[in-house]
Amino acid sequence: MPQVTLTVNGKSHTVEVEARTLLVELLREKLRLTGTHVGCDTSQCGACVVQMNGDSVKSCTTLALQAEGATVTTIEGLAKADGTLHPMQEAFREYHALQCGFCTPGMVMSAIDLVEKHPQGLSEHEIREGLEGNLCRCTGYHNIVKAIGAAQEVMHGRSATLAPAHAAE
Amino acid sequence: MNAPVVFEGIGASPKRKEDLRFLSGRGNYTDDINRPDQTYAVMLRSPHAHAAIRGIDTAAAAAMPGVVAIYTGAEMVVGSLPCGWLIHNKDGSPMNEPGHPPLAQGKVRHVGDIVAVVIAETRPQARDAAEAIAVDYEVLGAATSMAAALAPGAPLLHEGAPGNVCYDWHIGDLAVNQAAFAQAKHVVHFELVNNRLIPNAMEPRAAIGDYDRTTDQHTLYTTSQNPHVIRLLMGAFVLQIPEHKLRVVAPDVGGGFGSKIFHYAEEAIVTWAAARINRPIKWTADRTESFMSDAHGRDHVTKAKLALAADGKFLGLHVSTTANMGAYLSTFATSVPTYLSATLLAGVYTTPTIYAEVKAVFTNTVPVDAYRGAGRPEATFLLERLVDIAAKQTGIDKLELRRRNFIPADAFPYQTPVALQYDSGDYQSTLAQALKTADWDGFEARRKAAAAQGKLRGIGISTYIEACGIAPSAVAGALGARAGLYEVGAIRVHPTGSVSVLTGTHSHGQGHETTLAQLVTDRFGIPLSQVDIVHGDTDRVPFGMGTYGSRSLAVGGSAMVKAMDKIVLKARRIAAHLMEASVDDVEFDRGTFRVAGTDKTKAWGEIALTAYVPHNYPIEEIEPGLDETAFYDPKNFTYPGGCHICEVEIDPDTGAIEVINFTAVDDVGRVINPMIVEGQVQGGIAQGIGQALLETCSYDADGQLLSGSFMDYTMPRADDVGTLSVATHETLCTHNPLGVKGCGEVGAIGSPPAVINAVVDALRDYGVTHVEMPATPAKLWHIINSGRQLAAE
Numbered sequence: 036m037p038q039v040t041l042t043v044n045g046k047s048h049t050v051e052v053e054a055r056t057l058l059v060e061l062l063r064e065k066l067r068l069t070g071t072h073v074g075c076d077t078s079q080c081g082a083c084v085v086q087m088n089g090d091s092v093k094s095c096t097t098l099a100l101q102a103e104g105a106t107v108t109t110i111e112g113l114a115k116a117d118g119t120l121h122p123m124q125e126a127f128r129e130y131h132a133l134q135c136g137f138c139t140p141g142m143v144m145s146a147i148d149l150v151e152k153h154p155q156g157l158s159e160h161e162i163r164e165g166l167e168g169n170l171c172r173c174t175g176y177h178n179i180v181k182a183i184g185a186a187q188e189v190m191h192g193r194s195a196t197l198a199p200a201h202a203a204e
Numbered sequence: 205m206n207a208p209v210v211f212e213g214i215g216a217s218p219k220r221k222e223d224l225r226f227l228s229g230r231g232n233y234t235d236d237i238n239r240p241d242q243t244y245a246v247m248l249r250s251p252h253a254h255a256a257i258r259g260i261d262t263a264a265a266a267a268m269p270g271v272v273a274i275y276t277g278a279e280m281v282v283g284s285l286p287c288g289w290l291i292h293n294k295d296g297s298p299m300n301e302p303g304h305p306p307l308a309q310g311k312v313r314h315v316g317d318i319v320a321v322v323i324a325e326t327r328p329q330a331r332d333a334a335e336a337i338a339v340d341y342e343v344l345g346a347a348t349s350m351a352a353a354l355a356p357g358a359p360l361l362h363e364g365a366p367g368n369v370c371y372d373w374h375i376g377d378l379a380v381n382q383a384a385f386a387q388a389k390h391v392v393h394f395e396l397v398n399n400r401l402i403p404n405a406m407e408p409r410a411a412i413g414d415y416d417r418t419t420d421q422h423t424l425y426t427t428s429q430n431p432h433v434i435r436l437l438m439g440a441f442v443l444q445i446p447e448h449k450l451r452v453v454a455p456d457v458g459g460g461f462g463s464k465i466f467h468y469a470e471e472a473i474v475t476w477a478a479a480r481i482n483r484p485i486k487w488t489a490d491r492t493e494s495f496m497s498d499a500h501g502r503d504h505v506t507k508a509k510l511a512l513a514a515d516g517k518f519l520g521l522h523v524s525t526t527a528n529m530g531a532y533l534s535t536f537a538t539s540v541p542t543y544l545s546a547t548l549l550a551g552v553y554t555t556p557t558i559y560a561e562v563k564a565v566f567t568n569t570v571p572v573d574a575y576r577g578a579g580r581p582e583a584t585f586l587l588e589r590l591v592d593i594a595a596k597q598t599g600i601d602k603l604e605l606r607r608r609n610f611i612p613a614d615a616f617p618y619q620t621p622v623a624l625q626y627d628s629g630d631y632q633s634t635l636a637q638a639l640k641t642a643d644w645d646g647f648e649a650r651r652k653a654a655a656a657q658g659k660l661r662g663i664g665i666s667t668y669i670e671a672c673g674i675a676p677s678a679v680a681g682a683l684g685a686r687a688g689l690y691e692v693g694a695i696r697v698h699p700t701g702s703v704s705v706l707t708g709t710h711s712h713g714q715g716h717e718t719t720l721a722q723l724v725t726d727r728f729g730i731p732l733s734q735v736d737i738v739h740g741d742t743d744r745v746p747f748g749m750g751t752y753g754s755r756s757l758a759v760g761g762s763a764m765v766k767a768m769d770k771i772v773l774k775a776r777r778i779a780a781h782l783m784e785a786s787v788d789d790v791e792f793d794r795g796t797f798r799v800a801g802t803d804k805t806k807a808w809g810e811i812a813l814t815a816y817v818p819h820n821y822p823i824e825e826i827e828p829g830l831d832e833t834a835f836y837d838p839k840n841f842t843y844p845g846g847c848h849i850c851e852v853e854i855d856p857d858t859g860a861i862e863v864i865n866f867t868a869v870d871d872v873g874r875v876i877n878p879m880i881v882e883g884q885v886q887g888g889i890a891q892g893i894g895q896a897l898l899e900t901c902s903y904d905a906d907g908q909l910l911s912g913s914f915m916d917y918t919m920p921r922a923d924d925v926g927t928l929s930v931a932t933h934e935t936l937c938t939h940n941p942l943g944v945k946g947c948g949e950v951g952a953i954g955s956p957p958a959v960i961n962a963v964v965d966a967l968r969d970y971g972v973t974h975v976e977m978p979a980t981p982a983k984l985w986h987i988i989n990s991g992r993q994l995a996a997e
C-alpha cells in the first residue's frame with residue numbers, strides 16, 4: 036500500500052493508504068481526528084473543510100496522496116495549547132453561530148480562510164457570497180455572518196477584543 | 205456555594221455550554237464512535253421504484269476480500285417497522301397498515317429500498333462487494349405521484365391497501381359546514397400543492413450495532429431524536445429484544461428537524477446483524493443514501509373553499525387533502541396530515557365551522573413523515589394564502605380582513621371547531637408589533653423606489669398559530685397515538701451541591717444543555733457551571749419520549765420543575781431539622797433556606813451535603829439523598845403564534861428574487877434563553893424560505909429521484925437568506941409551570957405563506973393569484989414573461 040507523510044496540527048504522520056483514500060478518511064479514520072465531518076458526497080456542503088498549505092480545501096475531494104508533504108490544520112488544531120480559542124471560534128460562540136455543531140468545523144475553517152484572504156475586510160454581502168461552499172441547516176446563517184464580521188476585526192488587528200453580541204439584535 | 209455573579213437563570217442569554225466541544229472538534233457524533241473489532245455495513249439499495257425480486261446472487265460478493273457476512277430478506281425475517289399512530293376511516297374502520305420489513309421481502313417499493321446488507325472489514329470492501337451482488341429484478345410499473353397511484357388500474361404497492369389508499373379520514377360536521385356555505389356572500393376557492401421537501405440535516409444518519417454475547421446485551425448507537433422510542437419500537441416490535449437487554453445511545457446528533465424521530469430499517473439491521481456475527485457493525489449513510497432513505501416531508505395536494513359574510517367574517521372552511529405517505533408508513537406519518545394539520549385549520553380566526561377530509565396515499569417514493577412543523581406548515585400555508593386571496597376577491601384590505609376575524613385576546617380559552625382548545629394568545633398585538641417593526645406603512649414608498657430601479661417589490665404577511673408541546677397522552681391516545689407523550693426529568697443533587705439532570709428529551713442543536721440547565725440555576729441558585737444535562741442514553745436516563753413537536757421545554761422542562769419541586773420540599777425538611785424550625789416556616793429562594801422572619805439561614809451546599817452525610821438528620825422521617833424523578837404529562841398542547849412579514853424584490857428580466865427584509869414577531873410563551881430562541885426562529889425561517897423559494901423534491905414518472913443530491917436539490921445558502929429580524933411577544937402558556945410554548949418550529953410554520961404572499965404581491969400587475977412553491981426564478985420569469993406577452997397582444 037502507498038504511504039503518505041504529512042503534518043497535521045503540527046505533528047508529523049506517515050500513514051499507509053489506498054490510492055483511493057480521501058484526505059478526510061485519513062484524518063477521521065487513520066488519525067482519529069473526527070472533528071472534520073462528512074456531510075455529502077458531491078463536494079457541496081463544506082463540512083469537511085480543512086486548511087492545507089495555507090488554503091482551505093474540501094478534504095472529501097482531496098486524495099490522501101495529494102497531501103504528501105503537506106501541512107494540514109483541522110478544527111482540532113486551531114486553539115492554542117493553553118486552550119485559548121482562535122478568534123473565529125470565539126466569535127462563533129459569542130454570536131451563537133452554531134446549533135447542532137455539525138457544519139461548524141468546516142464553517143469555521145472556511146471562515147478563517149475567507150477572512151485571511153481579505154485583509155481589507157469583508158462586507159456582509161461578501162461574507163455571504165464567501166460562504167457559498169458551506170451549508171448549514173440549523174442557523175439560517177444570520178449569526179454565522181455576524182460572527183465572521185466580528186472575528187475579522189480581531190484577526191486583522193483592527194480591534195483588540197471581540198465586539199460583544201447583543202441578544203436582542 | 206456562592207450565587208452566580210452574572211445572572212444565568214430564566215431570561216438570561218448565557219453562551220451555550222455545548223459550544224466549546226463543537227467548536228474544538230470534540231463533538232461525539234455517531235460516526236465518530238468506533239468500537240473494538242468493528243466492521244462496516246453497506247446497504248444495497250433498489251435502483252427501481254417498484255420491482256419484484258426474482259433472485260439475489262451473493263456468491264461472488266461473499267468471496268470478495270474482507271467480506272464478513274451478507275444478509276438479505278431471506279435471512280432477516282423479523283417484525284415490521286411499526287407505525288405509531290392509528291387513523292380511522294370515515295366509516296370508522298381502521299386504516300390499511302401494510303408491513304414494512306427492514307430488508308425487502310420479495311419486492312421493492314421505492315428507489316432506495318434495502319435489498320441486502322454487506323458487512324466487511326472496511327467500508328470500501330463492503331462497497332466493492334455490494335456492487336458484486338446480482339439482483340434479478342422484474343421491474344413493475346411505478347406509481348410515483350399521488351394522481352398516478354389513485355388512477356384506475358394503477359400499479360398496486362401493497363396487497364393490503366386496495367387502490368393504494370391508506371385511509372380516508374375526516375373531521376368536522378359536514379352538514380353544518382354545507383349550511384354555512386349556503387349562507388355565504390362570498391365563496392373563495394383555492395387549490396394548491398404543498399411541495400415535497402427533503403429534510404437534509406447536515407449529519408447523515410448513522411448507526412452502530414454492538415453485541416456482547418456474554419451478557420446478551422445489545423447496544424445501538426444511532427442518530428436519533430428519541431432513543432427510548434427507538435428502543436421501544438425496535439425492541440418490542442421488530443427484533444423482540446426486551447428493554448433490559450437493549451441500550452440505545454443517541455450521542456451528539458447533527459440536526460434532526462423531524463427526520464431523526466423515526467425508527468429506520470438500518471437501525472434494526474445493524475442491531476440484528478451484530479448479534480449474528482458477534483462483532484460491532486457501523487453503518488453511515490452517504491448523502492446520496494440520505495436523499496433516498498431519510499423520510500421526506502410535506503407533499504400534500506389540497507382543494508379548499510372559504511365562505512365569507514358580506515362584512516368579511518369567515519363563516520366556514522372546507523378542505524380536501526390528499527397526502528403522500530410514500531411506499532411505507534413511517535413512524536408518525538399518518539398523524540401529520542390529520543391530527544397535526546387539519547386540527548390547525550382554525551388558525552387564529554373565529555371560523556365557526558370547519559370540515560376537512562384527508563386521503564392518504566401510497567406511492568413508489570421514499571416514506572413521508574414529520575418535517576419541522578409537521579402538518580402545521582401545511583395548514584398555515586393554506587390558510588394564510590386563502591385569506592390573502594379572499595381579501596383580493598372581496599376587496600377588503602388583507603390586514604383588515606385578518607383583524608376582523610382574529611380570535612380576540614379576551615376569548616381564551618378558545619375552543620375551535622376542530623378539536624383544539626387554545627389557552628392563550630394576543631394576535632392583534634403581535635400583528636401590530638410586526639407591522640411596526642417591518643414599517644408596513646412605508647412599504648408603498650419602497651415599492652416605488654424599487655420600481656424606479658426596474659424591480660418588482662412585494663410585501664407579504666402571515667398571522668399564524670401552531671399546536672406543539674406534544675402531547676397530552678390521553679388526548680393523543682384517543683386520537684390514535686400508540687404511545688404516551690409525557691416526559692421525564694430526573695434531578696440528581698450531588699453531595700457537594702452540583703446537579704446532574706437526566707432528561708428524556710434530546711438535543712440535536714436546540715441547546716438543551718444550556719436552556720435546561722438555566723431552569724436549575726434559576727431555581728436552586730447555583731451557577732450554570734454546576735449543572736450538567738445528561739441525555740441520549742437509555743441506560744442513563746429514565747424512559748422519556750424525546751424531542752419533536754417543540755416539546756422539550758414545555759414537557760421536558762415541566763417534568764424538571766416537578767422534580768425540582770420535590771427536591772426543594774425535601775431540602776426544606778432537612779433545613780428545618782438543622783435550624784430546629786417547622787418545615788412550614790422554612791423558605792427557599794435561589795440557594796438560601798431561611799426561617800421566615802429571622803436571620804437563620806442555611807446554604808444550598810450544606811443541605812446537599814447533609815442529605816448524603818446524614819449524621820444530624822431526621823432519619824426516621826425522610827430518607828437520605830437528594831435525587832428525585834418526575835414524569836410530566838401535559839394538560840393540553842401549547843399554542844405559539846405570531847406574525848411574519850416578508851419583503852421581496854424580483855428582477856423582471858431574470859426572475860431572480862431576493863428576500864430583502866424578513867420580520868418575525870413570535871409568541872413562544874416565556875422565553876428562557878432569548879439568544880437561543882432567536883437562533884431557533886432564524887433557523888426555522890431559513891427552512892421556510894427554502895420551501896417557499898428554493899427546495900422541492902422531484903421524481904420522474906418511473907420513480908427515479910431527480911433531486912437526489914445537493915447539486916439538484918437547492919438548499920438555502922448564506923446568500924439566499926438575508927438578515928432576519930426576530931422578536932418575541934410573550935403571552936404565557938396557562939397550563940404548564942414554566943408558561944413556555946415552544947420555539948423550534950414556528951419559523952418554518954409562519955414563514956412560507958409570508959414569502960409567497962410577498963411574491964404574489966410583487967406580481968400584482970401580472971394577473972396571478974397564486975405561485976406554487978418553490979417560486980424559483982425560472983417560474984417567476986415565465987409568469988412575468990407571459991404577462992408581458994399578454995400585455996403586448
Ligand code: FES
Pocket residue numbers: 072073074075076077078079080081082083084093094095096
Ligand atoms: S463533505 Fe466535503 S463538501 Fe460535503
Ligand code: FES
Pocket residue numbers: 132133134135136137138139170171172173174406458459713
Ligand atoms: S449548526 Fe447544524 S448544520 Fe450548522
